[in-house]
Amino acid sequence: MTNPDTPTEPALVGSDLRRTYRLPRRSPFEPGAVRTAVDGVDLTVAAGSRLGIVGESGSGKSTLVRLLAGLEAPTTGTVHASGRLVDARASAVSSRWFRRETGIVFQDPVASLDPRMRVGAIVAEPLRALRVEGGHRAMVAAVLERVDLPADAADRYPHEFSGGQRQRIAIARAVVHRPRILFGDEPMSALDVVVRARVIDLFRSFVDDLGATLVLVSHDIGVVQRLCDTVAVMSAGRIVEHGPVSLLDAPTHEVTRALVAAAPTLP
């Protein structure tokens, strides 16, 4: 039996994460320049916490979340999930344990859903790939209902749905296997205000139900204030401020101050 006083292992620990990209060469005589997207990040995400990652465009938010989600390998540094090394270069079989623990929602629901597959097959895909036991059809039907899609949604194709509905299909696919960590990379930013509010609610209710850890990239401070309990502020590939989300109410770092000052007031 676990002692409630014993601190549990952090959901994620990124240690000295660095990710560089070599840009295309401008001349045949010189190598391409190197761009540093993430520049020595140490980050611990406590189990059950809800971390928002904010920062100006190009500050490295998406790259950091791809590293934490094991979608991309760091140039140097490591990611551990519940104490276990996450290896983005591992085979599908070796990385299955981590894929089972994680779900990801991206910004663009059109690009992230295969147009040739029916919605039911799209949402069932993680169950199949991750060898989840049980009746997949029933699990898919239940999760589609949870995201308010019509009963016949499973038999239809993504193009038959609106942008907001497609994002809800993407959320259904991300949570159908009941992950312990949910990642979102700007999952609300392609949506209009009303649809965005609904998608925020859905994120919150799934994270509550699953008792999951949330790692959410957003340029929208208001979304982070609504969904997250902690925030990390990025600038030029580094985390310049990290703490409770209330730090956005009284920002001290100049980067955070500028982000808060530039944020529109939400209705």
Ligand SMILES: Nc1ncnc2c1ncn2[C@@H]1O[C@H](COP(=O)(O)OP(=O)(O)OP(=O)(O)O)[C@@H](O)[C@H]1O
């Ligand atoms: N595959 C890549 N090849 C080359 N450069 C890249 C690549 N991915 C990211 N970068 C560069 O790394 C830096 C950080 O990019 P990243 O997308 O992580 O930032 P971001 O904070 O998520 O930006 P945005 O808010 O605009 O999405 C940028 O300068 C970007 O151009």
